[in-house]
Amino acid sequence: MEEERRLEESRRPDPDALLKEVQREEIKRGRLKIFLGYAPGVGKTYTMLNEARVLKKRGEDVVVGIAETHGRIETEELLKGLEVIPRRRTEYQGIILGELDLDSILLRRPKVVLVDELAHTNAPGSRHPKRYQDVEELLGCGIDVYTTLNVQHFESLNDVVEKITGVRMQETLPDTFLDRADEVQVIDIPLEELFTRLKEGKVYIPPQAKQAFENFFRRGNLVALRELTLTHVAHKMDRELLNYMRAKAITGPWPAAERLMVCIAPSPYAKQLLRKGYTIAKDAHAEWYAVYVSTPTLKEMSDKDKTYITEALNLAEELGAKIATLSGTDVAKEILRFAREYNINHIVIGKPLHSMLLGFWKGSPVSRLLHTQSEFELHLITPTIEKRESEVRPTPERLMFNPKDYLLTLMMVIAVTLLNFFLERFIHPMSLVFVYLIVTIASALLFGTWPSLFSSVLCLLTFDFFFTEPKYTLIMNHPHDIINVVVFLLTSIIIGQLVKITRRQNLALQLRIKRITLIEEMSKEFLALPPIEQFVGGLVQNSKEWENVLTLFRTTVLDHISHIAMKYLSKITDAPSYVLFSGKEGRLQVWARSHTDIDLTTNEMAVAEWTYTHGEPAGSGTQTLPNINVFFLPMKSLEETIGVIGVQYDFKSLLLEQRRLLGVLSNLSALAAARWIKIWAVK
Template sequence: MPTVNKQEQRPDPEAILGKLDKAARGKLTVFLGAAAGVGKTYSMLEAAHERLSNGSDVVIGWVETHGRQETERLAAGLPKISAKIFAYRGKELAEMDIDAIITRKPELVLVDELAHTNVPGSRHVRRFQDVEELIDAGINVYTTLNIQHIESLNDMVAQITGVVVRETVPDHIIEEADNVQLIDMPPEDLIKRLKEGKVYVPGQAERALKNFFRPGNINALREMSLRFTASRVDKQLSEYMREHQIDGPWPAAGRIMVCVSASPFSAQLIRVARRLAAGQQAEWLAVHVETARRFPVGDAERDRVARNMRLAEELGAQILSSTADNLAEEILEIARSRNVTAIVIGKPRHGRVREFLYGSVVDKLIRNGSGINVCVIQAKKEKAPGGSIATANVGERANWSHYVLSLLMVAAVTLFNWVLHGRIELVNVALIYQLPVAFSAFWWGRWPAYFSAVCSVLLFDLLFVPPIFTFTVDDVRYVWSFLSFLVVAFVIGGRTELLRYEATAARVREKSTRALYDFSREIVAVIDLDTIVRKLAGQAADALGRRVVVLLPDANGSLAVWAERDPGSGELLSDMSQDNKVPLADSAEAAVAVWSYEHRQVAGRSTETLPAAQYLYLPLNTRESTVGVLGIRIVEKLITHEQRRLMNAWAGLAAIAIERVKLTEEARQAALLAESDRLRSALFNSVSHELRTPMATIIGSSSTLLEAEDVYSAAERRSLIETIKEGAARINLILLNLLDTARLESGMLQLKYDWCDIEDIIGTALRQLADQTKGRPLNVKISDDVPLLRGDCVLLVQVLVNLLDNAIKYSPRGTGIEIKVGSGSDSLQVSVVDHGAGISEADLPRIFDKFFRIQRRTGNVPGTGLGLSICKGLVEAHGGKIWAENAAGGGAVISFTLPLGNNQAILQPESE
């Protein structure tokens, strides 16, 4: 009995997460038919009526009745969303209104003809994209589709019917559908319906019967639809067996690789690879290897490569691009590194002469690809779709000055050889003529080099090969010399340009990589969003060679332009000030950017979603949200996969950088909140303890006065009143400190500047502490040359009150307190000296911390630990500094300085 690997039977976590994500989306039901007229729309409407009778909210988003009375009667019995009118080429055309459906948000919406191409100007190019948006919005969709519109079957349908179907739907749309209902009808019945005019109008029906709707075609299409449905059922059965750990013959999954080029036949190869991968339930990838054998690549070829790679991506392939000199070796290297089991490649259509000169890629793959199956497909001619436009900055245009300069070099070499003629051998003359060939190839490309080679041979024959001044050659050996010269020149020119091309490509790749690296390195320690966005716009524009705009949500959640820059420009096109972001204009471009931001999908130029835009909009997606949009100006209609990959790299790096800033800000806010909570708790604990004693004193003294007023003498009553006053003063000081702390922590402290006399400030502070300083010698020393200073007089009084109160609390009763004031050239210094125990070295660095209090052996000193921290904040707000030290004779000295001459420049006074 074979051993079952339990690891293979375990459910795939990614599949489970995918099902959870899919549960939040709408359900898609596809009514699939072999051809038009089999009754797909009719069956869809019948099913919708059944859902409506069961109480479901059903509406018609879009239904094509084609004038069929039975279909029109069924459609008339269902609610309908009005169509949206578009003006196109002087006509008004109707299309499905997606926004109205999403706003209405029914439980089920009917959308006919899934493969339909929308009117230009619609949000999406194709209707299946509209359906995807509806499903993402949580709306269930019923839709119809013919088998010939499935992308991977497109070439098979063309081979059977002779008709190339242009409107196709990617296979993944059908594969991800929740339900596929096959609507079938025998060919005889379908032909009868055609003849009765129930499918097309009479004239169109007659043409259809002669061309597409022949019995053989219908049977072949029926077989394709049945096979497709059976394959889907088999896949569902396999998934069921895997989910429920049912033993069965599990085939080993292979991996298929298709080689994509600029050939029009590549689209057929891609579809063949897709069908092979689906049949083998294997992964597959599409690879495009760019070689330097044929360059520069033209506009048409570049467009075809981009179109073919997009087709492969739509069909579910993993996309890969590479650059190499040897095509066959690079394909095999990629196949081995990706564990590919089969390579799909087209059969060459060129002649045997070219194979003899360059070798056959197919033969090399078969000969060297040991262990890898090579599937060679005979492709048929396929018309390339029109409508493409020239891409920007591709290839090199003919520059006649290069040919003129090449000719001048040949002329200079000819003059040099003519001067030395007779002193050098003819073979040396021929070698010297190779110089303009090599230089032309290196500087200007192969065609100027080939031109130089031909001119060199002609001049060599005319001026140096006997008989001279004629093109006649007496010695036939010179003919072989000419041929050898041309072959060598052509090889040198071609290989030199090849090196030049590879060097240019390497410089481009190195520039792109370096730009990404420099940007990531520069922003690694930056947490300022404006700086990051400014660097992103500048470096991305230079690296991509295109205008770049960065759109981020403002305080209201609406997109705004944070930066916009052209390549090579040192100036930003948009204001980057924090409070003056450029609002997003209400335009078509703005609508595309907002759509990309809200739906987390790429949109705009070179896509099939709102392609009329001038910019390609890439959402800056993170794992959980979208932090903004990167807009890139696109001139060409299609961009290559390599360009798209580089743009995605910039978008991904930008999203990470912006998310890091936002997370840093959130962490800072969380830290501030935690600090605020800690401060609140500390304040509550400290205040509740410190207020208890003076409040108890006030309550006790006032109760004594009220209850036994006649018992106590006047002196005793005065003593009780003074006790109440001291308690109230203590409470007032505590409350002032709390208010000042809150103002400092919140950043709301506003200094009211005025001219202050330090003597008045000291006098006011001493008057406020008159009761506490009774019995203490006070020594105030003020220098004679102390000038006035500008500051907030009230807050400076508060500083001095806190310093004196601290000196009183931490020095024995009866000891003196000194206040010293002196001035220097640019500052004024105030010191408060007590004669207490001083401050230990361990406590000196923490003396100005909030809630820090020095513990004494004789008992705890009353206070909240906020006085000195408030002094520090107020002094620093004035542009000064404060410090503490121990006095030489014992005690502590707390000093602070305030600027004199330039203090008004540090914080401007409020306007009067």
């Protein structure tokens, strides 16, 4: 019944995905169509104008907001017969510029408007600094927009395009515009045709064409940009497919884009799996995930196991994998749930070192995956023979002999045996065997699997010795005694295992609740900062020296935020910690620290300044300036870096859970500080 309930829950639509789907289908806003190309001159504007003429013939209300023909005669011919909104003229540094007349278009309110060159930067003094912001306003007013764009103008591809072409694009727009587009039409022509157009002067005038051909329009550049265009659009289609599947509660995988997941565990072979998974993903041009299922036994890991999993996750980040940490007691079930939810095609997992027969008996994740439907391509990777796990990893702490647990189990068996001597006068001797189940359940609940098995065998021997005929021997004369004893042994083992599973589930639930509670407490404290009047008191109303008052306000707010951040830093890690914000002169300084007797060295402060300036992690255990004892994380708001969190610890040695909590803490600190700094600026 419980399994059916969980299965039913897994089939319910994802609320967030459903909301996105509803918003896409129902919001009364204009539709956006992007004509996307890999370079200038491929025919984006020409195709857009052609489509506008088709719409005009159908009776659609179409106007041209702005179209850059660049003097191309065949493109200018397409403008004939179309209504063109005159450009808004503006003077800048003695030059008259023609920009999109947003107000005239809004007043005209056509069904469709054509807006060329989406990434264009508007002239100073315009309502919006960027043309894509003009388009956002048009869409918000319910007007459909047709627009053109080259792939190199996407913000996320700026660094990639610079490496390919040697040119850094100054005019960029957010990638979210591609996700918002209702339709994307890729304008793709063969390279030879583009070169011909360039030589004929149909892209640039001859002097410019020669320079462009020698620089930007090199064959290698265009091949790379062409592939980048197709890949970027394919990823958009894939994201839309995933969102649709989640909204409609469709279980995957669907045979669309290739997607791979590598299942890792605390093992010296986890890195081998990741390297192999990376190779497979690269060859298949597939998006890939590194997935780790965190079970309640995480607390029982040895330090060596924790090192294995931490190093593996660090390598996964370096190789470009998306990391997902799942929580649960059934590893195979969590893997399958994630694979179906994210439309995974390939699952990479390590082949067990023990025999497969033993794996089937133990119900290992590999054996469970092998018995699933053939909806995934399963890659079983054999670990390198040179590194035997028994030679590398120590005995796990959870399997180490703990005499105290067994001694307490023995005492419980003695106590129940004494109780049975008393009960023997009132009940049938064979009923006494069930009293011993109390010990089995208690030992499983308190001490785990092995003490529970020990108690089962000990209870069986004690019952046989004291309460079955002939007494005070381990001999059983009656067949029903043998049957009862065997049933008792099996029952006690099964109950012990069920109790162990329940115990682990409860522990997992407690850990999850603890994490959620901590995040909730952080959010409440950061969002519930008192009003400005409470910070600066009567000075706001009485003092005329506003500069001093506002400086006091800023100092008080940052001091308050730093102490809240330090409070939760101490809950996440025991290591010495710091919270840094900029001081009066704009230089970074320590606002709070976990211990009064600690301070940052000159080198450590220099690394903190680097993190503050560049908005990237640095220090111990990171890829940047690692030769110090402290790592620093930036407190980044949407617009800028507000401050820095420092922890005297190796970043790579942190558990993934600690990293995530530190990330949440730094984000909340930044948002709270940015919010009050804005209020400070307004006041």
